[in-house]
Amino acid sequence: MDLNFTAAxxxxxxxxxxxxxxxxxxxxxxxxxxxQRMVKDDYYRWHVxxxxxxxxxxxxxxxxxxxxxxxAQQHIFEExxxxxxxxxxxxxxxxxxxxxxxxxxxxxxxxxxxPRIRSGEHWWCQGYSEPGSGxxxxxxxxxxxxxxxKYIVNGQKTWTTLGHHGNWIFCLVRTNAEAxxxxxxxxxxxxxxxxxxxxxxxxxxxxxxxxNEVWFENVEVPVxxxxxxENNGWTYAKYLLGHERTNIAEVGRSxxxxxxxxxxxxxxxxxxxxxxxxxxxxxxxxxxVEIELMALEITNLRVISADMEGRAPGPEAxxxxxxxxxxxxxxxxxxxxxxxxxxxxxxxxAMEPDxxxxxxxxxxGVPLSGQYFNFRKTTIxxxxxxxxRNIISKMILGF
Amino acid sequence: MNFNFSEEQQQLRDTLDRYVRKxxxxxxxxxxxxxxxxxxxxxxxxxxDLGVLAVGxxxxxxxxxxxxxxxxxxxxxxxxxxxxEPYLATVVLGAGLxxxxxxxxxxxxxxxxxxxGDLRLALAHYERGSRYDLAxxxxxxxxxxxxxxxxxxxxxxxxxxxxxxxxxxxxxxxGISLFLVDxxxxxxxxHDTPAQDGHRVAEVALKGLRVGNDxxxxxxxxxxxxxxxxxxxxIAALCAEAVGAMGSLIEATVGYLKTRKQFGVPIGSFQxxxxxxxxxxxxxxxxxxxxxxxxDKLGASDVAERRRAISGAKVLVGNAARxxxxxxxxxxxxxxxxxxxxxxxYFKRLTMITLLLGDVDHHLALFSEAMGDLx
Numbered sequence: 145m146d147l148n149f150t151a152a153x154x155x156x157x158x159x160x161x162x163x164x165x166x167x168x169x170x171x172x173x174x175x176x177x178x179x180q181r182m183v184k185d186d187y188y189r190w191h192v193x194x195x196x197x198x199x200x201x202x203x204x205x206x207x208x209x210x211x212x213x214x215x216a217q218q219h220i221f222e223e224x225x226x227x228x229x230x231x232x233x234x235x236x237x238x239x240x241x242x243x244x245x246x247x248x249x250x251x252x253x254x255x256x257x258x259p260r261i262r263s264g265e266h267w268w269c270q271g272y273s274e275p276g277s278g279x280x281x282x283x284x285x286x287x288x289x290x291x292x293x294k295y296i297v298n299g300q301k302t303w304t305t306l307g308h309h310g311n312w313i314f315c316l317v318r319t320n321a322e323a324x325x326x327x328x329x330x331x332x333x334x335x336x337x338x339x340x341x342x343x344x345x346x347x348x349x350x351x352x353x354x355x356n357e358v359w360f361e362n363v364e365v366p367v368x369x370x371x372x373x374e375n376n377g378w379t380y381a382k383y384l385l386g387h388e389r390t391n392i393a394e395v396g397r398s399x400x401x402x403x404x405x406x407x408x409x410x411x412x413x414x415x416x417x418x419x420x421x422x423x424x425x426x427x428x429x430x431x432x433v434e435i436e437l438m439a440l441e442i443t444n445l446r447v448i449s450a451d452m453e454g455r456a457p458g459p460e461a462x463x464x465x466x467x468x469x470x471x472x473x474x475x476x477x478x479x480x481x482x483x484x485x486x487x488x489x490x491x492x493x494a495m496e497p498d499x500x501x502x503x504x505x506x507x508x509g510v511p512l513s514g515q516y517f518n519f520r521k522t523t524i525x526x527x528x529x530x531x532x533r534n535i536i537s538k539m540i541l542g543f
Numbered sequence: 544m545n546f547n548f549s550e551e552q553q554q555l556r557d558t559l560d561r562y563v564r565k566x567x568x569x570x571x572x573x574x575x576x577x578x579x580x581x582x583x584x585x586x587x588x589x590x591x592d593l594g595v596l597a598v599g600x601x602x603x604x605x606x607x608x609x610x611x612x613x614x615x616x617x618x619x620x621x622x623x624x625x626x627x628e629p630y631l632a633t634v635v636l637g638a639g640l641x642x643x644x645x646x647x648x649x650x651x652x653x654x655x656x657x658x659x660g661d662l663r664l665a666l667a668h669y670e671r672g673s674r675y676d677l678a679x680x681x682x683x684x685x686x687x688x689x690x691x692x693x694x695x696x697x698x699x700x701x702x703x704x705x706x707x708x709x710x711x712x713x714x715x716x717x718g719i720s721l722f723l724v725d726x727x728x729x730x731x732x733x734h735d736t737p738a739q740d741g742h743r744v745a746e747v748a749l750k751g752l753r754v755g756n757d758x759x760x761x762x763x764x765x766x767x768x769x770x771x772x773x774x775x776x777x778i779a780a781l782c783a784e785a786v787g788a789m790g791s792l793i794e795a796t797v798g799y800l801k802t803r804k805q806f807g808v809p810i811g812s813f814q815x816x817x818x819x820x821x822x823x824x825x826x827x828x829x830x831x832x833x834x835x836x837x838x839d840k841l842g843a844s845d846v847a848e849r850r851r852a853i854s855g856a857k858v859l860v861g862n863a864a865r866x867x868x869x870x871x872x873x874x875x876x877x878x879x880x881x882x883x884x885x886x887x888x889y890f891k892r893l894t895m896i897t898l899l900l901g902d903v904d905h906h907l908a909l910f911s912e913a914m915g916d917l918x
Binding site for chain 2: 145147149216406427428434436445446466530534540542
């Protein structure tokens with residue numbers, strides 16, 4: 145039993161930290177730390193920097209071009225990136241479709257797609273949810289009919305995160321309407337430049353454009369874009385959902401937000417003119433969430449250490465997702481609350497880094513209310529927390 | 544980083560688990576707590592035979608040289624079976640204090656006897672009116688010739704009546720000092736009381752109690768940091784005990800939900816109840832993580848770092864114990880509030896653990912105050 149990282153791990157941490165210090169562009173770092181609006185190029189530049197270093201595919205095995213890191217190293221890398229204010233790498237290519245391609249795609253498909261995911265040439269989006277298929281994903285209705293050497297795809301996907309940046313989308317499509325709902329689904333890779341695809345923005349509760357609807361109208365997809373076997377897509381879909389867990393708890397980013405929350409509470413006025421951080425009631429609420437986060441960090445390491453011993457990904461990921469998302473929501477809520485009345489003004493334009501107008505309230509307050517509203521998504525996406533509870537109920541408690 | 548227990552540790556845990564399951568059943572426990580002493584000499588001797596009493600003590604004094612994670616394993620196993628014998632009071636608090644702060648003579652005198660099961664200890668520190676404030680004590684020790692005379696009243700002393708020797712804190716000129724006294728000495732009156740959870744607590748009155756200078760544990764006036772450290776060891780141990788008790792309660796509750804039928808179906812088929820059980824599991828897993836962190840930081844050289852981990856653990860485990868205990872009773876329905884079922888007894892022990900050595904509010908305040916000067 146040893147809760148501490150090895151000396152080699154700590155040396156690795158130093159190496160990662162030095163690299164980020166040197167290579168993370170200051171303008172991107174500032175945007176992330178101060179919550180300003182990000183553009184595609186911000187994500188892309190950081191992606192390319194990591195690619196050139198050979199660190200872009202942190203969770204990939206060496207044979208597919210990953211750095212060959214242990215689970216502990218992957219964790220340290222994530223933590224350092226989060227702490228330094230590096231942008232979140234879009235997970236859809238690197239962490240979602242890539243493991244499916246490695247596990248189930250043909251060698252030709254692997255050779256074509258994997259290097260393009262690493263280089264950033266392909267920006268992947270996820271085509272899972274549909275307007276009528278949220279938690280009940282297997283009820284999806286987007287059809288793919290095979291005609292000769294093509295599939296003709298018709299239907300609608302939704303909640304496509306950063307779909308307006310993407311050029312490829314992996315989709316679950318119905319290829320057999322007669323079979324049991326899980327057994328008629330296929331996993332299809334679609335080039336978003338194909339005629340018949342329309343991407344429409346969905347404006348989120350914070351006024352930002354983050355997710356989209358994607359419409360498919362007689363979209364022709366070569367059969368060579370099918371992953372694995374036809375009608376076996378549900379297996380791959382579940383593999384994908386169960387596979388991503390190294391960062392599901394978001395411990396690193398929550399630690400950074402906690403630090404930020406304390407900084408803000410130290411600057412904000414509390415009662416009797418003292419800083420808000422001296423206000424016992426408010427400070428106790430910070431303490432509560434900090435303690436919950438300390439525990440989650442250990443829980444996360446427990447799961448990682450089980451991974452390192454080669455135990456298969458298990459339902460513990462649901463535990464990390466539930467508590468991790470609750471903590472993220474509490475932190476964003478407390479940051480908003482720290483602002484008092486200054487949380488009210490909606491200052492959309494002030495989210496731009498070059499904004500030169502007058503800000504009402506402190507500069508750091510501008511994005512905080514929006515972030516709170518936006519982060520209600522965290523208990524909904526990636527399998528709602530109620531679905532996660534169903535998973536634990538079934539897989540761990542045996543109901 | 545490694546979350547595995549060594550083979551020896553696993554063996555210890557398995558042995559103790561087997562013993563508790565086989566020889567410390569609920570009815571046996573009921574007999575023990577309703578007996579005169581409230582603990583069993585037979586069980587105590589068996590714990591000694593299994594090496595449980597020796598595991599956390601130094602090798603040079605008859606112990607096995609284990610550390611906080613060995614204590615954690617023992618406490619978790621004792622928690623699973625709601626064992627009421629005075630392990631925490633004797634080994635973790637008493638012997639731990641002597642091993643860290645005692646003289647060579649005191650260690651040689653006491654520790655092998657504790658390891659062998661022949662001696663029990665208790666820490667008599669808190670008083671009426673102390674609440675959880677370690678420094679708020681009024682018992683005095685004044686110099687008298689080459690010895691000391693102690694006067695005062697110690698309250699709710701864990702297993703005070705089972706102890707052969709007491710470690711008593713008292714104000715002296717230089718601050719707070721600690722004395723090792725014979726529990727049978729003239730000048731001591733002990734009043735044994737059953738606690739809510741089947742353990743025993745004692746009121747200890749000290750009236751003109753005379754002890755020699757060799758009764759002093761550590762330097763005069765310098766005992767408070769040692770007492771705080773000992774209580775932190777006890778808090779970490781209580782957290783582990785709570786993790787064990789929560790595990791048993793969740794198992795019992797999930798089992799009940801699967802068998803109890805209403806409306807023609809097992810009530811565990813209802814999602815509202817499943818999700819409640821899941822929430823109990825989430826609390827218990829987070830509590831387990833915090834119990835590990837607490838054990839890990841007991842040896843931290845930075846006291847503030849230790850304080851954060853211990854108080855953080857007591858807060859999180861306290862909240863978890865409260866939730867798991869209350870919901871286990873609720874999900875059992877009427878029989879959950881009867882004396883007949885073990886569930887209510889686990890609930891009572893978990894509840895008392897949340898109150899012992901500082902409740903959630905107390906430790907939240909300690910944790911939170913340390914943040915005040917930041918950043």
